[in-house]
Structure formats: structure tokens, C-alpha cells
Amino acid sequence: MDVRTLCLGALCITDATGYDIKKMFESAFNHFQHASYGSIYPALRQLEESGLVSSHEEPGTKHPARKVFSVTDEGHQSFIEALVSTPPAEQLRSDFLVLLFFAHLLPTEVLAHKLAEAEAAYQENLSYLESIAGKCEHTAGVQFTIDLGIRTLRGKLAFLRERRDHLLANHKLIPMQWEDRGS
Amino acid sequence: MDVRTLCLGALCITDATGYDIKKMFESAFNHFQHASYGSIYPALRQLEESGLVSSHEEPGTKHPARKVFSVTDEGHQSFIEALVSTPPAEQLRSDFLVLLFFAHLLPTEVLAHKLAEAEAAYQENLSYLESIAGKCEHTAGVQFTIDLGIRTLRGKLAFLRERRDHLLANHKLIPMQWEDRGS
DNA sequence: TCGAACATGTAAAAGGTTACATGATTAC
DNA sequence: GTAATCATGTAACCTTTTACATGTTCGA
Numbered sequence: 001m002d003v004r005t006l007c008l009g010a011l012c013i014t015d016a017t018g019y020d021i022k023k024m025f026e027s028a029f030n031h032f033q034h035a036s037y038g039s040i041y042p043a044l045r046q047l048e049e050s051g052l053v054s055s056h057e058e059p060g061t062k063h064p065a066r067k068v069f070s071v072t073d074e075g076h077q078s079f080i081e082a083l084v085s086t087p088p089a090e091q092l093r094s095d096f097l098v099l100l101f102f103a104h105l106l107p108t109e110v111l112a113h114k115l116a117e118a119e120a121a122y123q124e125n126l127s128y129l130e131s132i133a134g135k136c137e138h139t140a141g142v143q144f145t146i147d148l149g150i151r152t153l154r155g156k157l158a159f160l161r162e163r164r165d166h167l168l169a170n171h172k173l174i175p176m177q178w179e180d181r182g183s
Numbered sequence: 184m185d186v187r188t189l190c191l192g193a194l195c196i197t198d199a200t201g202y203d204i205k206k207m208f209e210s211a212f213n214h215f216q217h218a219s220y221g222s223i224y225p226a227l228r229q230l231e232e233s234g235l236v237s238s239h240e241e242p243g244t245k246h247p248a249r250k251v252f253s254v255t256d257e258g259h260q261s262f263i264e265a266l267v268s269t270p271p272a273e274q275l276r277s278d279f280l281v282l283l284f285f286a287h288l289l290p291t292e293v294l295a296h297k298l299a300e301a302e303a304a305y306q307e308n309l310s311y312l313e314s315i316a317g318k319c320e321h322t323a324g325v326q327f328t329i330d331l332g333i334r335t336l337r338g339k340l341a342f343l344r345e346r347r348d349h350l351l352a353n354h355k356l357i358p359m360q361w362e363d364r365g366s
Numbered sequence: 367t368c369g370a371a372c373a374t375g376t377a378a379a380a381g382g383t384t385a386c387a388t389g390a391t392t393a394c
Numbered sequence: 395g396t397a398a399t400c401a402t403g404t405a406a407c408c409t410t411t412t413a414c415a416t417g418t419t420c421g422a
Contacts, residue, residue: 103324
């Protein structure tokens, strides 16, 4: 699912400016999609060109003026179609797992440090999700995504804490020549 | 971590052709990185140009000839440096969670179908990881990535099965006008 | 008054996918 | 003989990030 479609989705929740939508990507969408201004603003322009959203500038002394976008009926319909036709895929991109995969090439102290960093990152995500879990009213679906995230992060943290010491205790740096690549 | 660096990593495990490396992305690397031929072959060329890998064509009648790449000492060193300087970040991109987030816009049957598809996908990934978990000898780090993957997928599957019925039972499609967008 | 947050946007570059083009070898 | 697998590579396109450029408003 691309940023363009997610922006359309965001506007199906509430009218918003590009700035507001960035905020949504940083909070509600954070644990399953990322996006920067450089993709959001062009996406909004394209959506407007295709008639899926409309905008009106809010009057006022502000500079630049807030440009508030609203989804059109066609946009709403189009978003639902996008949802229906998108397979429920999931893709992880994890530098942490790459690191572990090649742990035998790293000094023990570096590995230990990376594990600690990863744990802190998991913990931070978990704390955020826990903080919003009970806070405001969510639709059942949104609550489901939050709870699934919490469950997953708790599982990962538990695993990390259980196995980290064992991994580090048995860790041996395998030097460059570990592999026999004669010729 | 980009495809170029991962290819270098792959060659730190064993000499390989572009085709072999694609296979690694589809198996061992599958649960944390993806890559297509269109990124692998150019990456290999760049790596060779920078002197981080070398190649030799295997003689034989084959057409096209196998072009086997090996990491150079410099390449090995460079990969280790990349590992050390890469923060252990993790990023999920999940169309499944997007779907759940907007579940209130979907008919119940569609939602049910998506949940079933997601469950099947999780199950397939889990079965694959379980199948390789005990099969061959892995380094401790590789075993760690596999076990973490198994733990995570089991957690997600358990959550899905626990909560799916409740989600579907309480599901109400909120029609287009659910939001008051007067004006 | 000073820094954080609000607010919009562009341009270049990076990174990757998809589709194409080609052909040999192997297992059934 | 025919389908799957092995094997290499390119070109066009798509998406997204990074870095830049600009200026306001609000709270401490």
C-alpha cells in the first residue's frame, strides 16, 4: 500500500492538512507504515488532481495558509476498493535480524550493545502502544491492531530477555578465515 | 540495509552466483529482507567495481556461464564495518494492519476473508521457519533469528485465533456518511 | 527573545520492482 | 517433448527519502 492510498485513508477518518497527516503517520500509522513530507505533499496533489480529495485554504493571517483536504465521495469509494483489492501482506525489514544473522562476525561487546539497543527500541514502541491502548475510543479494528502490536512486542521482548545471555555467553567471533575458500 | 550490502553479506557466507543469492533472499533472508534480480545483479556489478568482490566465470558448455562471486578481504572488512555502524532498526510494512485499521469500512465477509488470508500467510511462514529450525547446523545467531521468528509468528497466530471471532461478531460496517463532514 | 511547533512545498538522488530478452539443462 | 529450473542481464518506471528553502505563531 503506497503513501498516496494511505493519505486517502487518513482523510477518510478526518479532514486534515499535509502536516496533520504526517502526524498520523508518526502516531497511529507508525507501527505499520512510514512516510515523509516529500511523499505526502506530492501524494495529496495527485489525489486532488484525480478528484479523490478536495481542498480549501483556511482563511486567516497565517503564512503559509492551512490547506485542509477532504475526501470526496469518489475518493471514499476508491479507498474502499483499494482496501478490498489489497492482499493482507506483511513485510518486515529488519536490520536487527541481519545483525543477528551475521553475529559470528561481530565482537561480543558490539553484539551486546546491539541487543541492548534493539531491546530499548522494542520497549519504546511497546510503551507507546500501551499508552494509547486505553486512552481514547478506538474502533474495534484499530483496537485490534494496537493489541496485536502489544502482543507481538511483548513476545519479542520476552524472547530477547530469555535468550540474550545464552547467546552472549556462547558467542565466539569467527574470524575472517573461518571459511575455506581455497584457490 | 540495502541489497548491495546484503549481497556482500551473502558472499561472506559462501561464494555464489547472482542466481544463488536470489535463492538466499527467498529462503534464509526471506523473513527480514526481499530483493529481485533487478537489484541483485546491478549490486554485484557495483561491488565488483569497488573491489569488494571478485568474480570468475566457471568454464563449461553452459550458456550463460555461471559467474561465481567471492568476497575480497576488503569486502569482508567493509561488510563488518557496515554491520557495526548499522543501528538495529526494524520496520514493519503491513497491509494487513492497514486493513484492520480501516475494518469499519469493509463488509463483514471481506474482513473475514482477509483475516483468513492473513492467518494462512502467517501459518505458511511459520511452517517454513519450523522446517529449517532443526534441519541443518546454524550459527547461534542464525538460530536466534529463526527462533525469534517462530516465537513472533506463533504469538500473532494465537492472537488472531483468540480475537478473530469476537472482532467479526461485533463488526459493523460503518457506511460512508458515518462522519459528519458538513459544509 | 528564543526555541519548538506549525505549515508548505520542491528537486535531486537513491533504491527498488517489473517486465523484458535470451537461452541451456535437467527431470519427468 | 515439455515443463521446471538454471542462468544472466537491462531498461523503464515507480516510490520514497533526503535535503533544501521559507516563513509564522505560540509558549516559556
